[in-house]
Amino acid sequence: MTLGERKIRILMAIIDDYIKNAEPVGSSTIVKKYDMGVSPATIRNEMADLEGLGLLMQPHTSAGRIPSEKAYRLYVNELMKQKQVGNAPIADIGGVLRTKLDDPDELIREIARIVSKNTHYAAIVTKSQIRKSTIRYIQLINIDENSVLLVLVINKDIVKNHIFKANASIAQEELDIISKILNKNFTNHSIQEINIELIKKVGAELGEYKNILAPILEVIAGTIKAIDKPDCSVSGMNNILDFPEFSNLDKARDMMKFLDESEGIFKILNQYPNDSGKIRVRIGSESGFSQIDQCSIVSGSYNINDSMYGTIAVIGPIRMDYLNAVALLENLIRQVNRL
Amino acid sequence: MTLGERKIRILMAIIDDYIKNAEPVGSSTIVKKYDMGVSPATIRNEMADLEGLGLLMQPHTSAGRIPSEKAYRLYVNELMKQKQVGNAPIADIGGVLRTKLDDPDELIREIARIVSKNTHYAAIVTKSQIRKSTIRYIQLINIDENSVLLVLVINKDIVKNHIFKANASIAQEELDIISKILNKNFTNHSIQEINIELIKKVGAELGEYKNILAPILEVIAGTIKAIDKPDCSVSGMNNILDFPEFSNLDKARDMMKFLDESEGIFKILNQYPNDSGKIRVRIGSESGFSQIDQCSIVSGSYNINDSMYGTIAVIGPIRMDYLNAVALLENLIRQVNRL
DNA sequence: GTTAGCACTCTATGTTTGTGAGTGCTAACT
């Protein structure tokens, strides 16, 4: 399908105007605001053609035209490239993010916050672990008569810890010995690799300290499971309410509920698992979920250090400012990947 | 003001019915549903009296009555006690919460989630530190050529950690020595107490390892500041949209925005700082903020271990089920305080 | 190929009218 140059100009004008004003665009509006140098009648003829091609729609006979999903698709795939992004889409946020690197949950929350704030749409950030997390370092620390602090370094840079009660008071020197044994046996193992055999072996090495093994293993298992659990953070849902397309409360509510139960979102965002860098755009019904068929999703994958990956997504009305959203995500993901 | 028994019964009926159905209650509805044993006309006379007392209101002449804020106040202060809470307001959640004890942020998020899920209103949980946090234990751990893991135990049970790069590789034995010096000087000190004098002294003791002090202090300061920062978690804002009183989108949006910018909420919730156990109810305009004058807030303070305290609050429409909300919060706060 | 002119369509808005819910008052009843 190859369109004449004027048809493209008209289509762009309609898309731009509709993105901005959320109202059907009429032929004379185009002439006036986007000086086409022809009369409204001519524009009307062209618009009729564009409608025939499935690029424009009329909400009703006496209204202007609005772009169809197909038009947005064309816009995103081809037309958008001609335009310039306005101002720098996002500041340098490497510093802020680096401070959260040791807590993936907090990290994705912060990213979501940044995205929603900068786009004024809703933002969703998911995270998963790329490989099964492995234990990197274990250290036991005596902090109280019989409270023991277990510090766990997982993968490269995630540190978690937990305090548990030991049955008896254990001196730091003893704990150091225990730590050493644990490290020798567990380091670079994932939780799956800690089998009964290994546990038996460690138990034997521990000798009189054998009892402490059970609570420790429990903590390790719980911690790693929590880290490996895919998670997802949503931010800026309010912004959604600002758009006239959601003045229908029922639609808005459905959608919010959908975003809250992250199940569906996960399915959508994980469709294209691992094409880091490339930004995906899902327009309206392309997502396949009726609850959000009035929304578009712009998303991209990030990948930190080969240990954690996920998707950063912007979700807004179909008449979203794709140009900026894409630019912002590209920039942001580049920064995140560099972490 | 002492009301006759029948007036009270009528008032209760109106409040109950309105809480349930969100629609003005007429005289015949009361007779039918709450068999009063008298005719609608009699009820009408009584209702006129109640309106005279400022306890009932009419949205318009030909509508039934709705309770005024004053009526809810009476209900909460006096009448409610006669009624029985339906089913057990909340299960035992001590176990779930205990797993989050080492991360206050995560803890309040979980509590908020529990509250909103159980009440179907929105929930807000704030946290502050009761005293300035003090350092309880410091441990440096070598995990990589020149990556050092700093483990900080703060107060009783908060553990934080941070990985930083040292200029040179330092062996674990050396780090142990440094840790010991740090502990000797910083343990049981708050960040305010770490002044230049003390730093100089520690620097001297550290001798050749002096250089490592700066990054460590930075991490300590940052961590404690983050912990001491009052924070707040909101959950279940969607629920708000389910109530007919917020079918006006503008109102709903204003309110959501208000909840999102937690400033105002903080002011409200911190009005009664530290009366642990007692549940407060703010009805409608009593909160003093027009954005949420169609809402009521039920809140109570918790206090964990004398180190962290805050407020757990439920926010819903004025015709909230106060009885259940109060019972649930009482129960929950009891469980939280026991942590 | 372009455009002025015009009839046509359909929404949005305002007006009118009818209906029903619920009231307050009065007069009769217990």
Next chain:
DNA sequence: AGTTAGCACTCACAAACATAGAGTGCTAAC
């Protein structure tokens, strides 16, 4: 004195209708 049947009254809400205006498609002329 308290209760109640009866009734006129008020007012929101909904349906029915009228009107204005925006925008179209078509035709015929340029």
